[in-house]
Amino acid sequence: MAIKFLHNDENIKGDAQIILSLGKNLLLKGPTGSGKTRLAEDLTGELGKNMYSINCSVDVDIESLLGFKTIEYNEGRQEITFIDGPVIRAMKEGAMLYIDEINMAKPEVLPILNAALDYRRTITNPLTGDTIVADEGFNVIAAINVGYVGTMPMNEALLNRFNVIEIGYVSKESLREVLNSQSIQKDASLIESITDFHEDLVTMTEQGQISQEASSVRSLIDLADLSTKMPIGRACYRAIIDKLDSEQEKKAILNAAELQFGM
Numbered sequence: 001m002a003i004k005f006l007h008n009d010e011n012i013k014g015d016a017q018i019i020l021s022l023g024k025n026l027l028l029k030g031p032t033g034s035g036k037t038r039l040a041e042d043l044t045g046e047l048g049k050n051m052y053s054i055n056c057s058v059d060v061d062i063e064s065l066l067g068f069k070t071i072e073y074n075e076g077r078q079e080i081t082f083i084d085g086p087v088i089r090a091m092k093e094g095a096m097l098y099i100d101e102i103n104m105a106k107p108e109v110l111p112i113l114n115a116a117l118d119y120r121r122t123i124t125n126p127l128t129g130d131t132i133v134a135d136e137g138f139n140v141i142a143a144i145n146v147g148y149v150g151t152m153p154m155n156e157a158l159l160n161r162f163n164v165i166e167i168g169y170v171s172k173e174s175l176r177e178v179l180n181s182q183s184i185q186k187d188a189s190l191i192e193s194i195t196d197f198h199e200d201l202v203t204m205t206e207q208g209q210i211s212q213e214a215s216s217v218r219s220l221i222d223l224a225d226l227s228t229k230m231p232i233g234r235a236c237y238r239a240i241i242d243k244l245d246s247e248q249e250k251k252a253i254l255n256a257a258e259l260q261f262g263m
């Protein structure tokens, strides 16, 4: 069974499809592990496109966006050629460009993309002097992690070029479906308890007791998987509790886990 983005809020996927079909840029906002990359992959696959990704959390620079010059040998002669980077390849091919953690990029780097992201759909490559006009099918999805230490607000001119969809917490029913399709845990009653535990975590997050990453879908898939091989209590530590720094948060989650799983 193909793994799909699942969410009780159908407007998330529906509106994302509309935004892309209008040739507009889409910004997905949500906590870590909330399915932003999964959704971007699904949308790209449905459009039958290739996806080129950039992760801005690693030191992204102009070369990692646009490409670099290299020396190639042609019939014994040295030639300087330019190897296109993800932005230029996506533009030329009319593919999807996925810019992950866009708010983590150094502020001086991304303005180079401004003309590619607005109605001009062009870029002048400062490394070659070439101007590239994007193919009609060129689409852009960016993602931003909210509630994450070290995130910076996005530059206003850049933000203005996107249409924003927030990915909120999944419902109990959607999480059950995600676990049934993506976890190796097949015990229906344990999956049910994990979805109840998720609801407790979401409530604690909304009350400000714990941070958002504690209740991420990614962590809950880990919890379900680990619980096939070790007691659920230890799985809670490995998948959720020990990822956190705050003793207070750890204690709050431990209490909820004890109540839910009777550890």
Ligand SMILES: Nc1ncnc2c1ncn2[C@@H]1O[C@H](COP(=O)(O)OP(=O)(O)OP(=O)(O)O)[C@@H](O)[C@H]1O
Residues within 6 Å of the ligand: 003, 004, 005, 006, 007, 030, 031, 032, 033, 034, 035, 036, 037, 038, 039, 100, 143, 145, 170, 178, 182, 217, 218, 221
């Ligand atoms: N709503 C969802 N539907 C289906 N799968 C999901 C959903 N949310 C999370 N997942 C699963 O959880 C894992 C993490 O998802 P993903 O990588 O898409 O999150 P992300 O928001 O891009 O995280 P990050 O911001 O850390 O990159 C994946 O295995 C994905 O399949």
